Amino acid sequence: MATRTTPNGTSAARERLLATASELFYREGIHSVGVDRIVGEAGVTRATFYRHFPSKEDLVEAYLGVEDANIRAAFDAAESTGAEPRELVGLVIDGLADDVARHHTRGCPFINAAAEYPDADSGVRRAVASHREWFRSELEHVLEAADAPDPRLGAAELVLVRDAAMVGGYLDGWERVRPAFVASAHRAAGLPAPAAEPVVE
Amino acid sequence: MATRTTPNGTSAARERLLATASELFYREGIHSVGVDRIVGEAGVTRATFYRHFPSKEDLVEAYLGVEDANIRAAFDAAESTGAEPRELVGLVIDGLADDVARHHTRGCPFINAAAEYPDADSGVRRAVASHREWFRSELEHVLEAADAPDPRLGAAELVLVRDAAMVGGYLDGWERVRPAFVASAHRAAGLPAPAAEPVVE
DNA sequence: CACAAGATAGAACGATCGTTCTACTTCGAC
DNA sequence: GTCGAAGTAGAACGATCGTTCTATCTTGTG
Numbered sequence: 001m002a003t004r005t006t007p008n009g010t011s012a013a014r015e016r017l018l019a020t021a022s023e024l025f026y027r028e029g030i031h032s033v034g035v036d037r038i039v040g041e042a043g044v045t046r047a048t049f050y051r052h053f054p055s056k057e058d059l060v061e062a063y064l065g066v067e068d069a070n071i072r073a074a075f076d077a078a079e080s081t082g083a084e085p086r087e088l089v090g091l092v093i094d095g096l097a098d099d100v101a102r103h104h105t106r107g108c109p110f111i112n113a114a115a116e117y118p119d120a121d122s123g124v125r126r127a128v129a130s131h132r133e134w135f136r137s138e139l140e141h142v143l144e145a146a147d148a149p150d151p152r153l154g155a156a157e158l159v160l161v162r163d164a165a166m167v168g169g170y171l172d173g174w175e176r177v178r179p180a181f182v183a184s185a186h187r188a189a190g191l192p193a194p195a196a197e198p199v200v201e
Numbered sequence: 202m203a204t205r206t207t208p209n210g211t212s213a214a215r216e217r218l219l220a221t222a223s224e225l226f227y228r229e230g231i232h233s234v235g236v237d238r239i240v241g242e243a244g245v246t247r248a249t250f251y252r253h254f255p256s257k258e259d260l261v262e263a264y265l266g267v268e269d270a271n272i273r274a275a276f277d278a279a280e281s282t283g284a285e286p287r288e289l290v291g292l293v294i295d296g297l298a299d300d301v302a303r304h305h306t307r308g309c310p311f312i313n314a315a316a317e318y319p320d321a322d323s324g325v326r327r328a329v330a331s332h333r334e335w336f337r338s339e340l341e342h343v344l345e346a347a348d349a350p351d352p353r354l355g356a357a358e359l360v361l362v363r364d365a366a367m368v369g370g371y372l373d374g375w376e377r378v379r380p381a382f383v384a385s386a387h388r389a390a391g392l393p394a395p396a397a398e399p400v401v402e
Numbered sequence: 403c404a405c406a407a408g409a410t411a412g413a414a415c416g417a418t419c420g421t422t423c424t425a426c427t428t429c430g431a432c
Numbered sequence: 433g434t435c436g437a438a439g440t441a442g443a444a445c446g447a448t449c450g451t452t453c454t455a456t457c458t459t460g461t462g
Binding site for chain 1: 422
């Protein structure tokens with residue numbers, strides 16, 4: 001068969017579509033970005049688009065899949081540093097802060113997507129729900145390993161604080177939100193916070 | 202002149218349009234709801250719509266104005282109970298929780314709107330920003346009157362926690378979020394929390 | 403009553419939405 | 433070399449987007 005694929009097995013056109021759409025969906029919203037715009041900026045035609053994705057919604061779900069994979073990779077990286085459990089909690093919190101400050105300055109991709117998809121049974125909302133559940137339980141495991149006082153409640157609070165940081169960072173500016181985030185996150189973890197202000201980067 | 206107005210001065214058609222649009226915008230998102238749908242459910246024609254609102258965006262801003270007015274009214278009601286300052290903090294936190302549990306089960310109207318309007322200079326985003334600033338300073342005044350340890354930081358944290366509660370209440374379910382919200386909110390205020398929920402620390 | 407103005411009605415505008423169509427090219431397997 | 437499947441190309445589909453049009457009706461004022 002004739003496959004015009006990249007070394008890792010997926011087509012170059014598909015990768016460009018996904019990268020372009022991810023950027024546009026995040027920066028401008030999903031319903032605001034049409035297929036015309038995506039294929040135009042990806043340097044691809046409509047037919048090519050529909051060869052790779054059955055519909056626009058499949059592309060949206062793939063976009064959320066990319067975001068999900070990125071965050072999982074960040075957790076893996078933090079865990080593979082070999083830091084001991086208590087240290088890892090700090091690494092994770094710093095990593096979340098750094099992510100909001102540098103990459104996710106337009107809010108949370110999942111929260112923003114959910115705002116545009118009211119149907120909880122839709123594929124998009126299901127992707128949002130499963131990502132959030134994974135994220136929460138991952139935090140719970142990290143807190144558990146660190147002997148935090150209440151890993152389950154702590155994880156739930158950390159999710160809340162992270163949600164708030166992304167929203168607040170977008171709407172109010174990260175610099176205004178950072179102090180409240182650092183204080184709240186360490187208190188939510190139930191572990192002693194580092195010295196008052198300095199935030200590791 | 203021929204004015205078909207209600208006792209309070211605004212036209213009945215305009216009020217129906219605003220009420221219908223507010224409901225639809227909140228429940229289904231803004232870009233997802235077309236003018237056809239709004240005028241249809243409001244029992245009004247397109248021309249009537251454009252007599253009352255120069256464009257759809259003006260209707261969106263009016264919708265945010267309604268939400269803003271509702272929250273201000275809730276604050277006024279809490280303050281007019283004559284509760285003393287420290288008590289008022291508890292009333293406000295309970296009021297916010299009650300609001301998320303009963304009325305705002307689809308997230309925060311302002312956060313959701315901002316997700317669909319990336320341009321920070323747009324009228325919608327300006328309305329969001331000014332509402333948030335009012336909300337934050339209102340909380341700061343309440344905390345200040347109650348002699349909270351750090352009203353400014355406390356208000357910033359309360360905004361964060363409330364944002365998170367609305368997002369979490371929508372995406373994860375209010376019952377799962379409530380314990381974390383109550384604990385975080387009272388700690389953010391810096392005042393003793395009512396011993397009820399399983400509170401850390 | 404006559405008149406001007408606000409409110410309503412419903413058709414119609416061009417633009418864009420997501421999607422599908424047919425035609426042409428490029429490759430791997432035989 | 434031949435065949436067929438995958439990729440590309442660009443026109444075109446009906447539906448809906450936000451908006452504007454002319455015409456009719458209702459109402460307060462002269």
